[in-house]
Amino acid sequence: MRVYISADMEGATGLVGAHDVQPGAPDYEHGRAMMTEDVNAAVRGALSAGATRVLVNDAHGSMRNMLAHRLHPRAELVRGKPKRMGMLEGLDGSFDAVMCVGYHARAGALGVLSHSFMGHEIEDMWLDDRPMGEFGFVHATSTALGVPVVMLSGDDAACEEATAWDARVVTAPVKYARDRFSARLRPVAEARGAIEQAAAEGAGRAASQGRPPGTDAPATLAVRWQSATVAAQLEAIPGAVLRDSRTIEVAGPVPGLFRLFGLFMRVAASITDQQPYC
Template sequence: MRVYISADMEGITGLVDAEDVQPPGRDYERGRGLMTEDVNAAVRGAYAAGASYVLVNDAHGPMRNLLPELLDSRALLIKGRPKPMGMIEGLTPDFDAVVCVGFHSRAGVLGVLSHSFMGHEIEDIWLDDQLTGEIGLLHAAAAAYGVPVAALTGDDTACAEATAWDPKIHAYPVKQAKDRFAAQLVPVAESRAGIEQTVRTALTTLPTGPAPAPAAAEGNFPVPSTTAHRLTVRWQSASVASHLLAIPGLEKTDDRTITTEGDMLHLYRLFNLYLRVATAVTSNPPYC
């Protein structure tokens, strides 16, 4: 069994504030250790379930947060940026499951460090007219590869968002949101044991998949889905929307909202290009 782990940071055990998850925050270095140990718990759960290969993608911010010297040696790590596919870089149709560690709820939800990709720069995202954030877009892209999202960890609002997208996801809350920068924490040892057990259970009870990708014309391996979807993004800044209109195929529905259509994997890659353009256009830090 081949398992792919996408690791974010806002939903990691014990972390509640920008100082915990952003360099050079006063607790960022400590947060890196906590993030690495949550991922290690997921790796242990994967191997306990019979995994033969685990690939971890550092998917938060600078994407060089995980500490390689502390990471379970059985896992391979993708580190750094830019990555064309961002939070799912390295995912392919030959994986059996995706595990999301340390995820957070979308912008506008009262969850711990809630946002959608860029702090306050993105106001809302819609996929086929349904409000979404990082969880929903990742789930849809994984489904386009034919790979189910088996498990997710984060605060209770992230877990609720994930299971609303797909009730088959095994979600484990490592903290209960009290506000955007406050939470009631699950004790660290208990949280890591819970992550390990949740991942193990999820992988030993894998469903048939959310929407299997079509079979290839020759052979039995899956190929990505080419079903068309519509992606709409509303930005805080009209400047970002204006710059993005230079990309062919994008339409502006108002001064701050852009929309386009395409297959899900194309949209996911295109969205990562949006983020690079938006980063160049703006200089505002997230969470302000």
């Protein structure tokens, strides 16, 4: 069994603020260690359920956060950027399961460090008019590639978002949001045990339930930006149209939309100077 882990940082055990997840901030090095050990727990769970290969993609920010020397020795790591598929770089139909470790709730949710991809620059996103955040887009893309998403760890808001999107996803809440920058934390050993158990259960389900049929059917992605300037610039991309002054819309197969969205973000980053988590 081949398992793919997409590892974000905001939903990692113990982390609650921007100072935990941004390079150069006072607690960033601690945050890197916490992120890495959460991933190690998921790797252990996947291996215990029969995984023969585990590929981990560092999917947060600079995508150079995880401590490679502390990663489980049986896991491979995709590190750095740019990546054509961003949070799903390296995923293809040869994998049997996707796990999302350290994920957070979408923009507008009352979850720890909640946002959708770009701090507060993205106000909302939809896929075929269904509201989504990072997890929803990752799930839809993985499913289109024929690989099931079987597990997620993060705060309780992220876990609820995941099960609302797909009730079959096994979740491991490692903290409970009090507000956007505060949480009640599970004891570290308990949280890591929950991640390991969820990963093992998710991998087991993937082995017994089989794979979803992949699809290249078209879908419609819509993104509402904080700035009308971003939407106006993105309209120049062939196929992109304005739904309103701040919402851009584009249609196509979901994996292609996921890659195109990465281009959207690069354009947005080049013309805005917004700091995340403001």
